[in-house]
Amino acid sequence: MEKKVKSILKNNNTNGVWKKEMEEMGDAHIFSSIDTPLREDAFELNDDDKIEKIEYHFSEIMDIIGLDMKDDSLKGTPYRVAKMLVKEIFAGLKPENKPKATLFENKFGYREMLVEKNIKVQSTCEHHFLPIYGKAHIAYISSGNVIGLSKINRIVEYYSKRPQVQERLTIQIAEELKKVLKTDDVAVYIDARHMCVQSRGVEDVGSSTVTSSYGGIFELDASKRKEFLSAINKDLS
Numbered sequence: 001m002e003k004k005v006k007s008i009l010k011n012n013n014t015n016g017v018w019k020k021e022m023e024e025m026g027d028a029h030i031f032s033s034i035d036t037p038l039r040e041d042a043f044e045l046n047d048d049d050k051i052e053k054i055e056y057h058f059s060e061i062m063d064i065i066g067l068d069m070k071d072d073s074l075k076g077t078p079y080r081v082a083k084m085l086v087k088e089i090f091a092g093l094k095p096e097n098k099p100k101a102t103l104f105e106n107k108f109g110y111r112e113m114l115v116e117k118n119i120k121v122q123s124t125c126e127h128h129f130l131p132i133y134g135k136a137h138i139a140y141i142s143s144g145n146v147i148g149l150s151k152i153n154r155i156v157e158y159y160s161k162r163p164q165v166q167e168r169l170t171i172q173i174a175e176e177l178k179k180v181l182k183t184d185d186v187a188v189y190i191d192a193r194h195m196c197v198q199s200r201g202v203e204d205v206g207s208s209t210v211t212s213s214y215g216g217i218f219e220l221d222a223s224k225r226k227e228f229l230s231a232i233n234k235d236l237s
């Protein structure tokens, strides 16, 4: 695997076309699949081994940049970064960290729309490894089952803790909620800022990106979409 990557990089050095294409694809934030592209052997190494390897490689990166790794302020950074990547910001890659959602019977027979607004989204752009932060707004209509509200936050958090593209994040959250709630009547709306857009490239500090996924009745019935959008104060009509 590593050899293959190296040979691609080598070709790239001779003509530069591949690198340019990759740069354009990254800046356009094009994504290739709904599932996070993980290798089959992604979890063969345990967390501690991953942290140790990343620590070594990150230290190399800092060294190449020219930093003095003997400096007291810097010498712990490779370990801190490695631990943060494995245990925190990419913890959502690990299937065992997926929140277990307990279904409750909808005893009151509430069949209206349930909206949960302003759920924190803190993710990482997979093209630049810089933060994405914003809010998710979610609605569903119960098919007879409900889940605890905090579970919705946990599902958003789990899929956010991956290298992501906002479109994929939106779809992954929507698909998981449909599965858990046993209904297609799920709407997900994410409004987020990308540090890779704000602090580099076009450096547009004021812009944000909106993505949405409307399933079931939300897809079929424009008035349900409108009700949802007005509940989250995004009624644009």
Ligand SMILES: [Zn+2]
Residues within 6 Å of the ligand: 026, 029, 125, 126, 127, 128, 129, 194, 196, 197
């Ligand atoms: Zn990016």
